[in-house]
Amino acid sequence: MTDSPVAPQMWEPAARVAGAAEQIAAPSLTYWQDVRQRLWRNRTAMAGLVFIILLVIAAIFGPMVSPHTYYDQDLKLANIPPAFQLYEVTDGSGETTRFFFNSGNLNIYEVTDDGRIAGLIRGKKDLIKKQTLFTFGDVEVTLHTPTQTLTRGDGVVLAPGQWQWNMSNVFGTDQLGRDVLARQLYGARISLTVAFVATLVNFFIGVFYGGISGYLGGRIDTLMMRIVEVIATIPLTLYVILIMVVFNSGFFSVIIAIGSVYWVDMARIVRGQILTLKQQDYVAAARTMGASTGRILTRHLLPNSIGPILVALTMLIPSAIFIESFMSFIGLGVTPPEASWGTLTSEAVETLRAYPYQMFFPAAAISLTMFAFNFLGDGLRDALDPRLRT
Amino acid sequence: MTGYVMQRLVLMLVTLLAIITLTFFLMHAVPGGPFVSDKMMAPEIQAAINAKYHLDDPVWLQYLNYLKGIASFDLGPSFKYAGMSVNEIIAEGLPTTLKVGVLALICVVSLGVPLGIVAALNRNRWPDTLVMVVATIGVAVPSYVIATVALYLFALRLGWVPTFGLDDWRGYFLPVFALSGFWISFIARLARSSLLETLQQDYMITAKAKGLKPGQILFKHGLRNSLIPVVTVLGPVVANLITGSFVIEQIFALPGIGRHFVLSITNRDYTAIMGITIFYAAVLMVMIFIVDMLYLVLDPRIKYREAR
Amino acid sequence: MTAPLLSVSDLRTSFFTSRGEVQAVRGVSFELRPGEILGIVGESGSGKSITCMSLLGLLKSNGRVIGGSALFEGQDLLTLDDRDLRRLRGDEIGMIFQDPMTSLNPTLTVGEQVIETILRHRRISRAAARQRAIELFELVRIPSAAKRLRSYPHEFSGGMRQRVMIAIALSCDPKLLIADEPTTALDVTIQRQVLALLKELQSRLGMAVILITHDLGVIAETADRVLVMYGGMVMEEAPVRRIFARPSHPYTRGLLASIPDLRDGAHQRLTPIPGSPPDMRHPPAGCPFAPRCTHAMAQCANVLPPVYDVEPGHGSRCWLHHPEAPRVEGVNDRELA
Numbered sequence A: 001m002t003d004s005p006v007a008p009q010m011w012e013p014a015a016r017v018a019g020a021a022e023q024i025a026a027p028s029l030t031y032w033q034d035v036r037q038r039l040w041r042n043r044t045a046m047a048g049l050v051f052i053i054l055l056v057i058a059a060i061f062g063p064m065v066s067p068h069t070y071y072d073q074d075l076k077l078a079n080i081p082p083a084f085q086l087y088e089v090t091d092g093s094g095e096t097t098r099f100f101f102n103s104g105n106l107n108i109y110e111v112t113d114d115g116r117i118a119g120l121i122r123g124k125k126d127l128i129k130k131q132t133l134f135t136f137g138d139v140e141v142t143l144h145t146p147t148q149t150l151t152r153g154d155g156v157v158l159a160p161g162q163w164q165w166n167m168s169n170v171f172g173t174d175q176l177g178r179d180v181l182a183r184q185l186y187g188a189r190i191s192l193t194v195a196f197v198a199t200l201v202n203f204f205i206g207v208f209y210g211g212i213s214g215y216l217g218g219r220i221d222t223l224m225m226r227i228v229e230v231i232a233t234i235p236l237t238l239y240v241i242l243i244m245v246v247f248n249s250g251f252f253s254v255i256i257a258i259g260s261v262y263w264v265d266m267a268r269i270v271r272g273q274i275l276t277l278k279q280q281d282y283v284a285a286a287r288t289m290g291a292s293t294g295r296i297l298t299r300h301l302l303p304n305s306i307g308p309i310l311v312a313l314t315m316l317i318p319s320a321i322f323i324e325s326f327m328s329f330i331g332l333g334v335t336p337p338e339a340s341w342g343t344l345t346s347e348a349v350e351t352l353r354a355y356p357y358q359m360f361f362p363a364a365a366i367s368l369t370m371f372a373f374n375f376l377g378d379g380l381r382d383a384l385d386p387r388l389r390t
Numbered sequence B: 001m002t003g004y005v006m007q008r009l010v011l012m013l014v015t016l017l018a019i020i021t022l023t024f025f026l027m028h029a030v031p032g033g034p035f036v037s038d039k040m041m042a043p044e045i046q047a048a049i050n051a052k053y054h055l056d057d058p059v060w061l062q063y064l065n066y067l068k069g070i071a072s073f074d075l076g077p078s079f080k081y082a083g084m085s086v087n088e089i090i091a092e093g094l095p096t097t098l099k100v101g102v103l104a105l106i107c108v109v110s111l112g113v114p115l116g117i118v119a120a121l122n123r124n125r126w127p128d129t130l131v132m133v134v135a136t137i138g139v140a141v142p143s144y145v146i147a148t149v150a151l152y153l154f155a156l157r158l159g160w161v162p163t164f165g166l167d168d169w170r171g172y173f174l175p176v177f178a179l180s181g182f183w184i185s186f187i188a189r190l191a192r193s194s195l196l197e198t199l200q201q202d203y204m205i206t207a208k209a210k211g212l213k214p215g216q217i218l219f220k221h222g223l224r225n226s227l228i229p230v231v232t233v234l235g236p237v238v239a240n241l242i243t244g245s246f247v248i249e250q251i252f253a254l255p256g257i258g259r260h261f262v263l264s265i266t267n268r269d270y271t272a273i274m275g276i277t278i279f280y281a282a283v284l285m286v287m288i289f290i291v292d293m294l295y296l297v298l299d300p301r302i303k304y305r306e307a308r
Numbered sequence C: 001m002t003a004p005l006l007s008v009s010d011l012r013t014s015f016f017t018s019r020g021e022v023q024a025v026r027g028v029s030f031e032l033r034p035g036e037i038l039g040i041v042g043e044s045g046s047g048k049s050i051t052c053m054s055l056l057g058l059l060k061s062n063g064r065v066i067g068g069s070a071l072f073e074g075q076d077l078l079t080l081d082d083r084d085l086r087r088l089r090g091d092e093i094g095m096i097f098q099d100p101m102t103s104l105n106p107t108l109t110v111g112e113q114v115i116e117t118i119l120r121h122r123r124i125s126r127a128a129a130r131q132r133a134i135e136l137f138e139l140v141r142i143p144s145a146a147k148r149l150r151s152y153p154h155e156f157s158g159g160m161r162q163r164v165m166i167a168i169a170l171s172c173d174p175k176l177l178i179a180d181e182p183t184t185a186l187d188v189t190i191q192r193q194v195l196a197l198l199k200e201l202q203s204r205l206g207m208a209v210i211l212i213t214h215d216l217g218v219i220a221e222t223a224d225r226v227l228v229m230y231g232g233m234v235m236e237e238a239p240v241r242r243i244f245a246r247p248s249h250p251y252t253r254g255l256l257a258s259i260p261d262l263r264d265g266a267h268q269r270l271t272p273i274p275g276s277p278p279d280m281r282h283p284p285a286g287c288p289f290a291p292r293c294t295h296a297m298a299q300c301a302n303v304l305p306p307v308y309d310v311e312p313g314h315g316s317r318c319w320l321h322h323p324e325a326p327r328v329e330g331v332n333d334r335e336l337a
C-alpha cells in the first residue's frame, strides 16, 4: 500500500476538550423550546394567534371607544350601507347638496362633505305615478320607483358619482338603524366571553373528573369511564338546547349549557395522561415523600399533561363559539338587543334579499375566528407531537 | 363475537334509557313545564295530557307512564296542537329530513373519503394543497353561513336552484351541500391523516418488501386500516347531520323534523321537544350500533379484545 | 472463489429533512457470497438498517440513494426500475424486520399475508399457494399450521409472529435473506429459538443472509463474516473469528469491551464506550469515531482514514494502521512499522 505522507505532528494525540465526547450529539433543545420553535415557524398558526389577540383586544376595548352603542336605534337611518355612490345637486343659489340613494328602501340620505350621514331627505310620494318628489331649494328631483332612476326637474337623468365610505357608520347600520360595527364589536365580546368561560368550565369539570378517575383507578375508574362512554354517545347539542329551554334564553344560560356538556374529551385526555404518568418514578417518589394526593395532582401530573390539554382547549373554543352562534341562530342564544355573532348572522339573514351585504360582516367575523382557532390548534398539535420530530 | 354484540346492545339500551330519563327530568324542571296543569292551555289538550300522564300522580309514576308509552312507540300528545300527537309530527317531517339527511350522508362518505385519499397520495403537491384549503374552509365556516351565502348566490342571484322547498329536484342541491359541507371536509381531513399514518406503518414496508404492486399495497393493506377511524366518526356524523338539519331546514324552509323541532322550541311545545329529542337519540343509537358492527367487520382485533 | 451474489460499493444514502440533510449512509462497500451469513453490527443510528433498506428501495419518501452501486447477480439494484425491483423483492430477496408486532398487517389473517406473497411471484392456484403456506408454517415450526393460517396477528405471541415473518420471507425460496434485528424485540429464550431456526433454515435452504444485530453474541454464534458500522460507514470488516480474536479497529474493540466476554462467561465488567454517535447532519470531517476514540490523533480529526487491509479479507478504517502511526497495543503492535 502506498501511503501518502503524513506530517509527524499529525500523529500527536488530538487536543481534547473535557467532555467533548458528550457534546457532539445534536444540540438538543428542551421539549418546550422545541415546541415553541416549531409553533413560531408555523405561519398559519402564528397568523391565527395574531388574529385572536387582535380580536380579543378589539372585543375588550372596541365597545369602549366606539361612538355608537350596540342598542341605540334610529329607524330613520336603518339599513344604511357601509359605502355608497354620491349624487350631487346644485340649486339656484349655488348651494350643493350631496346625497345617496339607498335602493333597498328607496330612501335618499343627505351626506356631509366629510362623508357623514346628515339625515334622511323626505320627499313627496306619489303612489299613483310610482314616483317620489324631492326638492333641493329650487331644484326638483324625481325618483322613478320602478326603474330606480333619479331625474332632475329639467329632465336630465342624474348619474351616480364617486364612491364614498360611510363615515358615520363604518360598517353601515342594521334594520333597526343600529351601528353594525358597534354591534359587531359587542357581538365579538359576547361570543368570545361565552366561548372562553364555557371552555374554562369544561376544562375544570374535565380535569376534575378525569383526574379523579385516573388517579383513583380500579373499579371507580371503570365506572366513571363507563359513564363518560354513555355521555359521549348522547347527542350533546340536543342537550344544550334542552338546557336552554329549561333556563330560558340569555347570556348565562348559554354559558351554563355549553359549559356543562363538552367536558368529556377533556376528562378522557386527563385520565389517559394521568394513567401513563402514574407509572413514572417521580410520582412514586413524591408519594413516598409524603406529598398529598391533591399536591401530586396539581404539582406533578397536570404540568405534564398540559400539551394535549392545550390542544383540546384550543379546539374547544371554536366549537363553543360555533355552538353559541348556532343556538342564537335558532333563537335560543342571547336575547335582543344583546348581540352575538349568531344573532347578528340570523338578523342579516332576515334582510338577505334587500341587503345581502349585511351578511358579510358577521359571516366574515365568525369564519375568520374559526379559521384562526383551527390554525392555531392544528399548529399547536403539530408542534406538540413528538412523532413528527426528526 | 356475540359477547361483543351483546355488550354493544346493552350499552345502547342503557344510553337510550339515560337519555330518556335526562330528557324527562329536564323538561320537568321547566317552570310551567309539560306535566303541570296550566290555565292557559286549551282544554282538549289539557284533557289529553291528563288522560295520558295523570298529572296528579307523583313524578315517578308519570315517568314510568312515559316510559311505558315509549316502549310501545308512543310519544304522547302534542302540548300545543290540539289533536296532534308527537308521533304524527315526526311522521310528517320524517320523509323530508330523511331524504336530505341520507343524501348528505352519502355525499359525506362518497366525497370525503376519496378526497382524503387523493390528498394523502399527493402529499404536499397541488391536489393535496387544494383539498386541504377547501377542507379547511369547510371545517371553519359554519354551515349556516355556507347555507345563506349559497342561497343568495345560487338561488337569489343566479336563479339556478329554487330558494326553498324540495318540489324541484334542484331544490336538493343547496340543503344537501350546506348540510354535508362540514363533514365532507372533516372526513377528507381525517381520511388523509389516517391514510398518511397508515402509510407510515411497519406493515406497509413489509407489504412493499414482499414485492406487492402499489395498487395492492394501497387498497389491500392501506385503505382498510385507514378507514377504521373514519368509520368510528360516522356515529357523530349522523348526530351532527341531525342537529345541522335544524338550521338548514329553517333557512331553506323545508318541512322536516328539524323545523318542527325548532318550532316546538319557540312554541314551548314541551312534549314535542321531549319526543323529538328521544326520537333523535334513538335514531342515533341505532346508527352507532350499525357503526360498531361495521367496525367489527373491519377490525378483527375487536372481537379478540372485547370477548376476553 | 465463487462470484459474489451481492456486491455493494460506495453506497451513499441521505434523508432530506426540514432541518437539513441527514447523511445516514456514507460510502458502504461489501460483498456477499452465495450461502454466506454476513453479520452487521454497530450502535443505534450507525446506518445498518438504512443500508439494507436502500438496497431494496424501501426508503421513506424523504430518503434517497445518492451514490454507489449494488450488483445483485449482475444487475444493479440501485438503478433497476421499480417494476423489476418489485419482482425481486419477496422473491429473490426476502426481508425480516425487527418488530413482529408491527410488521404484520393487523387486519389480515397471517395465512393471507403469506399467500399473497406467493401468488404475487408464482403462477400457481390459490389452493396450491395455500398448501405451500401450510408447508412454510411447518417449516418454521408453527404448530397446527393449517388451522393457524386463519388466525390474525394479534392472536400470536411475538415469537410466533416472527416465525410468520420468516415464513413470508422464505415463501419464494429467496437467494438472499435480509434479517434486520430479527430477535431484538423478543424474549431471551424466544430469541435463541428463532435464531436457531434461522440458522437451521439457512443451512437447509442454502441462501445467503445479511443479519443485522446489536448483539455481538448473536454474531459470534451465527455469522461467517462481520461488518462493523459506525457513523454511516464500515469501520472494520473481517471473518467472524478474527473479529473476536484480533479486533483491529478501536471502535470494534470498544464494542467488544462493552459486552461481557463470551469466553469467560458473563462475568466481565461492562465498559460502554463513553459519548454518543455523531449527528449525521454534520458528520465529522475526519474519522467519525475520533471524538470518542481514546487513541485519536490530530490527523484523525481532520482526514478520513482509508480502509487498510490488516490481512487479506480483514479491513480496518483507522489511521493507526498507517505505517508511521504510533504503536498501540492490540491494534497495530504486530504490524510492521
Ligand SMILES: Nc1ncnc2c1ncn2[C@@H]1O[C@H](COP(=O)(O)OP(=O)(O)OP(=O)(O)O)[C@@H](O)[C@H]1O
Residues within 6 Å of the ligand: A390, C015, C016, C017, C022, C023, C024, C042, C043, C044, C045, C046, C047, C048, C049, C050, C051, C060, C062, C063, C214, C280
Ligand atoms: N426517515 C428518516 N429521516 C431522517 N433521518 C433518518 C430517517 N430514517 C433514518 N434516519 C437516520 O439515519 C441514520 C441511520 O439509521 P438506521 O436506521 O440505519 O440506524 P441503525 O443502525 O439501523 O440503528 P438501530 O440499531 O437503532 O436500528 C440515523 O441517524 C437516523 O436518524
Ligand code: SF4
Residues within 6 Å of the ligand: C249, C250, C251, C287, C288, C289, C290, C291, C293, C294, C295, C296, C297, C300, C305, C317, C318, C319, C320
Ligand atoms: S482513525 Fe483515529 S479516531 Fe478513528 S478510530 Fe482510528 S485512532 Fe481512533
Ligand SMILES: [Mg+2]
Residues within 6 Å of the ligand: C048, C049, C050, C180
Ligand atoms: Mg435499524
